[in-house]
Amino acid sequence: xxxxxxALVLVSQSAIAKAEWVAVGxxxxxxxxxxxxxxxxxxxxxGHTFKMWSLMDFKNEQEIEGIKFMSSKFQKEFDCNKxxxxxxxxxxxxxxxxxxxxxQSDNDPDEWKPAEAESLGKAEWGIACRKRPAD
Numbered sequence: 001x002x003x004x005x006x007a008l009v010l011v012s013q014s015a016i017a018k019a020e021w022v023a024v025g026x027x028x029x030x031x032x033x034x035x036x037x038x039x040x041x042x043x044x045x046x047g048h049t050f051k052m053w054s055l056m057d058f059k060n061e062q063e064i065e066g067i068k069f070m071s072s073k074f075q076k077e078f079d080c081n082k083x084x085x086x087x088x089x090x091x092x093x094x095x096x097x098x099x100x101x102x103x104q105s106d107n108d109p110d111e112w113k114p115a116e117a118e119s120l121g122k123a124e125w126g127i128a129c130r131k132r133p134a135d
Contacts, residue, residue, distance in 0.1 A: 032060035038127055048081040050128040057096050067104050070096045080129035084112045085121045
């Protein structure tokens with residue numbers, strides 16, 4: 001019985017380790033559509049502030065200022081008390097799901113933005129702040 005229980009624990013831990021990106025939403029308007037993923041396992045707590053990775057995976061190739069990409073990864077910071085968020089770093093990739101060559105990166109943090117209703121920032125803020133344990 002102990003061997004079976006140990007095997008189940010090991011299998012569940014390996015499944016969790018592989019389950020990095022979780023789809024949390026779809027956007028139809030972005031050049032054929034995109035899926036928003038969040039990596040809950042990389043969420044870090046710092047008081048009432050969370051850092052969380054997200055990934056936007058596009059169905060069709062995107063182009064901004066001559067840069068072509070299929071996915072973009074962001075590390076964002078969410079202030080749960082002040083209902084605001086900002087991008088800390090971002091990268092665009094030549095292939096889906098953050099694979100391929102990085103074609104652009106930015107490590108300069110943005111200014112804080114309010115988590116406004118009906119926005120992607122508000123949706124991600126809600127995900128990050130719902131994960132916050134009770135104080």
